Each structure stands twice: as structure tokens, then as C-alpha cells.
Amino acid sequence: MISVPNRRSAVPGGIAAALAVAGLAAALPWLGVSSYGQTLVYYAAYYLALGQAWNLMSGMTGYVSFAHGAFAGIGAYAVVIALNGDWRMLPALFAAAVAAVLASLVIGATSLRLRGIAFTFATLFFQELTLLILRKLPFTGGPGGLVLQQILPTWLPYVMMIALAAAATIAVAMLRRSRLGLRILALKGDEAAAVALGIDATRIKLALFCASAAIAGLAGAAHGLFAASLYPDVVFSVDISLVALAVPMIGGVATAIGPVVGAVLYVGIRELLQVVAPQLHLTIVGLLLLLVMLFLREGIAPAVAGSIRRRVRGAAVPSPAPEGSR
Amino acid sequence: MPLLEASALQKRFGGVDAVRGVAVRVEAGELLGLFGPNGAGKTTLFNLIAGAHLPDRGEIRFAGQDITRLPAFRRARLGIARTFQVVRPFRDLTVVENVLAAVPSEGASLHDGVAAAWSLLDHVGLADRANDRAGALTLGMLKRLEVARALATEPRLLLLDEPLAGLTAREAADLLAFIGGLKARTSIVMVEHNVRLSLPACDRAVVMEAGAVIAEGAPDEIRRHPEVVRAYLGEDAA
Numbered sequence: 371m372i373s374v375p376n377r378r379s380a381v382p383g384g385i386a387a388a389l390a391v392a393g394l395a396a397a398l399p400w401l402g403v404s405s406y407g408q409t410l411v412y413y414a415a416y417y418l419a420l421g422q423a424w425n426l427m428s429g430m431t432g433y434v435s436f437a438h439g440a441f442a443g444i445g446a447y448a449v450v451i452a453l454n455g456d457w458r459m460l461p462a463l464f465a466a467a468v469a470a471v472l473a474s475l476v477i478g479a480t481s482l483r484l485r486g487i488a489f490t491f492a493t494l495f496f497q498e499l500t501l502l503i504l505r506k507l508p509f510t511g512g513p514g515g516l517v518l519q520q521i522l523p524t525w526l527p528y529v530m531m532i533a534l535a536a537a538a539t540i541a542v543a544m545l546r547r548s549r550l551g552l553r554i555l556a557l558k559g560d561e562a563a564a565v566a567l568g569i570d571a572t573r574i575k576l577a578l579f580c581a582s583a584a585i586a587g588l589a590g591a592a593h594g595l596f597a598a599s600l601y602p603d604v605v606f607s608v609d610i611s612l613v614a615l616a617v618p619m620i621g622g623v624a625t626a627i628g629p630v631v632g633a634v635l636y637v638g639i640r641e642l643l644q645v646v647a648p649q650l651h652l653t654i655v656g657l658l659l660l661l662v663m664l665f666l667r668e669g670i671a672p673a674v675a676g677s678i679r680r681r682v683r684g685a686a687v688p689s690p691a692p693e694g695s696r
Numbered sequence: 697m698p699l700l701e702a703s704a705l706q707k708r709f710g711g712v713d714a715v716r717g718v719a720v721r722v723e724a725g726e727l728l729g730l731f732g733p734n735g736a737g738k739t740t741l742f743n744l745i746a747g748a749h750l751p752d753r754g755e756i757r758f759a760g761q762d763i764t765r766l767p768a769f770r771r772a773r774l775g776i777a778r779t780f781q782v783v784r785p786f787r788d789l790t791v792v793e794n795v796l797a798a799v800p801s802e803g804a805s806l807h808d809g810v811a812a813a814w815s816l817l818d819h820v821g822l823a824d825r826a827n828d829r830a831g832a833l834t835l836g837m838l839k840r841l842e843v844a845r846a847l848a849t850e851p852r853l854l855l856l857d858e859p860l861a862g863l864t865a866r867e868a869a870d871l872l873a874f875i876g877g878l879k880a881r882t883s884i885v886m887v888e889h890n891v892r893l894s895l896p897a898c899d900r901a902v903v904m905e906a907g908a909v910i911a912e913g914a915p916d917e918i919r920r921h922p923e924v925v926r927a928y929l930g931e932d933a934a
């Protein structure tokens with residue numbers, strides 16, 4: 371169920387909790403946690419950032435994107451190319467975000483005026499097109515890929531990814547409780563009816579898609595720094611787009627907590643299967659997604675929250691005036 | 697100057713002239729009925745006024761401004777609100793969220809917006825269902841929710857597309873009385889099938905047939921108009 375922009379007190383609490391978790395996670399390299407543990411946390415943050423990026427656009431509007439892996443890939447290439455060209459870190463990261471946003475504008479400006487499936491096809495097509503182009507471009511290293519020419523401290527991409535994941539989660543939480551968020555959900559519910567109420571659907575969709583691409587581009591950039599070598603077939607594998615979609619859908623779309631649940635579950639499942647059946651993890655995740663869609667519909671987090679709410683009761687828009695109360 | 701003035705409107709779908717050369721005006725503060733048999737072009741005319749379709753030819757002026765080519769959301773912001781023939785609530789949002797989403801966010805604080813939404817729900821008699829999912833309401837309630845949602849945009853012109861369709865006689869009479877009471881805050885154009893029930897509530901009526909206006913005038917004139925009797929009321933009143 372939809373939470374409501376009235377329970378404002380819940381927001382600072384949630385943000386404080388998110389910041390505390392993020393701060394703790396970011397401090398792990400200095401707390402003597404094994405590098406294996408750090409890697410797990412890193413990947414959870416990576417998939418969380420990607421999942422929240424997807425959530426911001428597709429979860430909030432219902433326009434399903436298969437291009438978020440490509441945005442991440444573009445961000446990764448942009449940051450590595452910029453750093454290899456002796457740019458400083460901040461401008462290089464900025465370039466990564468801008469490159470991803472420009473890519474989203476190419477898709478969005480052509481397909482977001484239309485409703486429904488046109489956008490999804492445009493994103494799928496774009497994902498394939500990017501891979502094709504990157505393999506041909508002179509400055510992308512072709513099929514052989516690119517290697518970052520400098521050695522960065524390992525904590526840098528780690529901390530960047532956690533900060534990004536936290537920022538994206540907080541952004542979704544705040545949007546979700548704003549009146550703009552409500553209007554976006556109205557648009558998702560019935561676009562024609564929302565437009566008739568004065569909601570500028572095209573502009574909202576385009577703005578969300580750009581913001582979403584920027585986050586995915588930055589996540590890709592941080593991951594590019596983490597991996598330090600980029601192979602086009604890996605960076606632009608459609609798998610990453612599928613994970614960006616599966617993480618919020620399993621955990622719960624259009625919620626801030628859903629992708630957190632989804633990302634932790636996904637990393638856990640992948641890690642367990644790494645030993646038992648390393649080739650099967652996407653299949654298993656697909657199955658899990660199917661089960662969630664069949665039995666929980668809105669995802670794990672909303673289902674759990676719903677069952678708690680049914681027990682506790684409450685959580686509603688309080689009437690400001692006595693005559694409106696029950 | 698009329699609040700809304702449309703002239704020589706033309707709209708063609710495929711090979712069909714849905715609206716051909718229609719002129720209508722809506723005066724400030726009036727309730728205008730729009731009648732006609734199925735396929736007469738009433739809903740198309742509505743969609744042209746609301747901006748869901750753009751006309752092939754003709755002009756629409758609202759409060760003196762040419763809005764012929766404006767997109768629907770801009771017309772809504774100028775003060776043209778509508779409901780739909782088949783209700784279109786935001787089913788996953790709660791009842792009060794449905795209304796809150798429609799309150800213009802410019803200027804008003806969230807607190808004021810919530811207060812406005814609640815007072816509208818009170819006005820349409822849905823305050824006790826405010827925190828239920830809209831999808832859980834009955835059709836009669838959804839019709840009232842759509843009116844509340846449209847009113848939340850603070851319209852100067854409210855377009856109601858068959859508001860009484862599907863309601864019981866009792867519900868229809870109640871809603872009609874409620875609509876009559878709205879004239880104090882907005883002008884209204886109402887498309888209706890139930891002429892007998894709704895015509896007396898109108899200040900003026902326009903009757904369409906096959907995409908054109910065949911009669912216009914006060915309810916009494918409409919009732920006696922030979923064209924209307926032939927085209928529409930004849931079958932109904934016989």
C-alpha cells in the first residue's frame with residue numbers, strides 16, 4: 371500500500387537509519403573486516419544503487435527500462451576514458467553522469483511522449499546498440515576493452531558506491547513522501563486521468579529518466595573504478611539491466627526499502643550459488659522474481675509491511691479537521 | 697464574454713466526421729447540458745475541449761485565451777477539469793491521496809493541500825472512506841471521487857462525462873442535486889444520456905446529432921424543439 375506524505379516524522383528517522391547503516395558500511399575497511407566481507411557489502415551497494423536508479427524511473431512510473439545496464443556501462447567507460455585522459459576525479463565522475471543523462475535523453479525524447487511498450491522496446495534496442503557502437507569506436511578500445519591507467523586506493527570506489535547507494539535510497543524515500551511523488555504514482559496509475567488533472571506527464575517522465583540515468587551512470591563509474599578494466603561484453607551484458615530490474619521488483623517497487631531488501635537477497639543468493647551452481651544464479655533469481663510476482667505482487671517489503679500494518683492498524687492520512695475524522 | 701467559446705470545430709477519425717462544424721459557448725456560472733444519441737459526437741467534443749484530442753479545424757477560446765492547440769495538462773492548469781465516462785480512479789492510491797494528487801502544488805503548503813483534500817471529501821460524502829484504497833469503492837462512490845478530484849484542481853469549467861451512468865435512481869438523483877450545487881464555484885458542462893432526469897437541472901442545453909448541433913436553448917425550448925423530438929426525445933418520450 372501507498373504510504374502517505376503526512377507521516378513526516380517517519381522521514382528523518384528513516385534517513386537517520388539509512389545514514390547510520392551507510393556510515394557503518396563505509397567504515398568497514400578501517401574496522402578490520404575481511405576483504406571478502408567488504409566485497410559482499412560493495413556488491414550489495416552496487417546493486418542497490420542500480421536498483422534504486424531503476425526504481426526511480428520504472429518503479430515510480432511503470433515504464434519498464436532495460437537500459438540501466440547500458441547507462442552504467444556508459445558511466446564506466448566515460449570515467450575511465452576521462453581519467454586516462456588526465457582529468458581529475460570529480461570532473462570525470464561528472465562526465466560519467468552527463469554521458470548517461472545524454473544517452474537517456476536519446477531514448478526518452480523519442481519514446482517517452484508515447485505511452486506503454488514503446489519505451490521498453492526503445493531501451494532494449496538501445497542496450498544492444500550501445501554495445502555495437504562501443505565495439506567500433508576508436509577511443510573505447512574495441513572488443514578488447516579499456517584499462518584504467520592509474521592505481522586508486524581500493525577504499526575509494528568502495529566508499530563512493532556506498533555513498534551513492536545511500537543517497538539514491540534517501541532520494542527515493544523523500545520523493546515517495548512528497549506531493550510530487552504522489553503525482554508520479556497517479557501518473558503510473560492512469561496517465562490520461564493524471565494529465566487531465568494538470569500533471570505534465572512527459573516532463574515528469576523525462577526528468578525522472580534523466581535523474582535515474584545519472585544515478586546508474588555514477589554507479590557504473592564507481593564500478594568501473596572498482597573493476598579497473600572494462601570489457602564491452604561484460605560491461606554491456608544485458609544481465610546488469612536485468613539485475614537492476616530484479617532487485618526492486620523482488621524487494622518492492624516504488625518503495626525506498628524494497629531495493630535494499632532485493633539487493634541484499636540478490637547478493638546472498640548469488641554468493642550461495644557461487645559454490646553450488648555458479649551458472650544458475652540468474653535463473654534462480656528469475657524464479658524468485660516469478661514467485662514474488664505470483665504470490666506477493668508488490669514485492670517482499672510491502673507484503674511484510676502490509677502484514678505488520680494489519681496487526682498494528684493505523685498508518686493513514688490523519689484528518690486535519692475534526693469534521694473529517696472517523 | 698463567454699467563459700468558453702468553440703467555433704467551427706472539426707474532428708475526423710478514420711473516415712468518420714465525429715464532430716463537424718460545431719460551435720458551442722459556455723457562460724460563466726451556468727450548467728450546460730450536452731445531449732444526443734449514441735455516436736452524436738458529445739464525448740469527442742468533450743475531448744476537444746479538454747485537450748485529449750486536437751481538432752482538425754476550428755478554434756477554442758477559454759476566458760479570452762486561444763487554447764486550441766494547448767496540451768491537456770495546460771488546459772487543466774488554466775481551469776478546465778473533467779471526469780470520464782468510465783471512471784478512472786488511481787486504484788492503488790487511497791481515496792484522499794487521489795484528491796491530494798489533484799490539488800495544485802503551487803503556492804499551497806502540503807498541510808493546506810491535505811486540508812483541501814479532506815474538505816472536498818467531506819463535501820462529496822467520502823470522508824469516512826478517505827484512507828481506503830480507491831479500488832475498493834463502489835461505482836457510485838468512484839463517481840463522487842472523480843468529481844472531488846476534478847474540483848481539487850480548482851476549475852472554472854467542469855466537464856462531466858455521463859456522471860449519472862450506471863448509478864441507481866437514488867444515487868443519480870443525489871449526485872445531480874450535488875452537481876447543481878456546484879454552480880456557485882464553477883461553470884459546468886454535463887454530457888448525459890438520462891435526459892429526463894438531468895434536463896431540468898440545466899440552465900441551457902445543446903443537442904447534437906451525427907457530429908453537429910441540431911438544437912440549443914433553455915430546457916423548455918429543447919423539450920419542444922421539433923428536431924430534438926425527432927432525433928432523440930421522440931424515441932425516449934414516446
